[in-house]
Amino acid sequence: MRVHVLLFASLREIAGDSQVEFELGAGATAVAVREELAARWPATRQVPYIVAVNQDYATDEHELSDGDEVALVPAISGG
Amino acid sequence: MRVHVLLFASLREIAGDSQVEFELGAGATAVAVREELAARWPATRQVPYIVAVNQDYATDEHELSDGDEVALVPAISGG
Amino acid sequence: MQRFEFSFCDGPLDARSLEVRARRDEDGAVVTFVGVTRNHHDGRSVVGLAYEAYEAMAVARVLAILAEVGGGHDVGRILVEHRLGEVPIGEASIAVVVSAPHRGPAFDAVREVMDRIKREAPIFKKEFFGGGEDAEWVGEVPRV
């Protein structure tokens, strides 16, 4: 399956892009996105972040579906 | 001795004036001002108020001096 | 440098000009309270308000309150303006502006200033009601 990955802040800077597509195996959870990200851009391992799936914060165990929007959200500080 | 009495809000309306002079006996306390006010304008008995002597709130036992400014402060509600 | 200001005015209040004067470059927070004449009080319809004050004492007392509150919090400036005379529905009777490096102390200071002005400053409010009811001076007598 294919998920749409959104990158922000330092993750976006490291990747040099604000969105990428990941091809994942069936039944993949959010942790698969972490692994793929780290494989492509090892420097992202230094950046703590949480995933948001379809605009809701989710745990790494969250099961993904084809077409999901997976945002990688590092430290926030609005206001 | 003579004190300068300031009237506000409903007390001012009852007295029809915002300041009056009271002549009091030697050693008079603030309570003497209350008595004189009630004698001149009996309707002021219905109005709860506190005295302020020379711009500080004071008890009825506060001893007055010649020339004091005695303000009669009914309910406040700034803001 | 902390700074505290209080004044009365006769016409419309301009909270924005207080805010502009309040902020210092080290401040990340500006909190503003604006008190406005509302159309009701204790279930009764209010059509207008008028304020009067024992001005000399009120100025001294409010400045003392600002200095005490400011001394208790890490805030920069506390600027307060109070309108006297008639204040129509929807117009401001008081504006309190506090600037501070961080927002917590700014919120605390604004609340304390408002609570103490209401309890301590010799400022008097007359409410005018709809339906021909008599106008009333409202509030509570301060304590020594």
Next chain:
Amino acid sequence: MQRFEFSFCDGPLDARSLEVRARRDEDGAVVTFVGVTRNHHDGRSVVGLAYEAYEAMAVARVLAILAEVGGGHDVGRILVEHRLGEVPIGEASIAVVVSAPHRGPAFDAVREVMDRIKREAPIFKKEFFGGGEDAEWVGEVPRV
């Protein structure tokens, strides 16, 4: 009628226009929080800030926060605007305006809205320091 609004903007914020829109005739209190770029953070000299956001989620999340906070207090309108892009020292990054019949709930609502936006909204802040230090993305990772 309660009403909740949130939007992002690219240029200078105008808190006063939010305040004008916030007030209803039954409201006696308008409380405004303005967050401003300050010249220091954790002891370091800051020369500027830039914000970016996961905009779609941030809008949905902030509106949910406003509805939850508004549902818990007797307040009228909660209007919030957040600036994105560079925000120079002394300019506003966020304005939160709450109107209410009485001031207590207005203060409580503004504080809760600010606390929750900081903890929950996917908005990112980069601080630029003086003296040639590297810029840094700051804040904390939200929790599920």
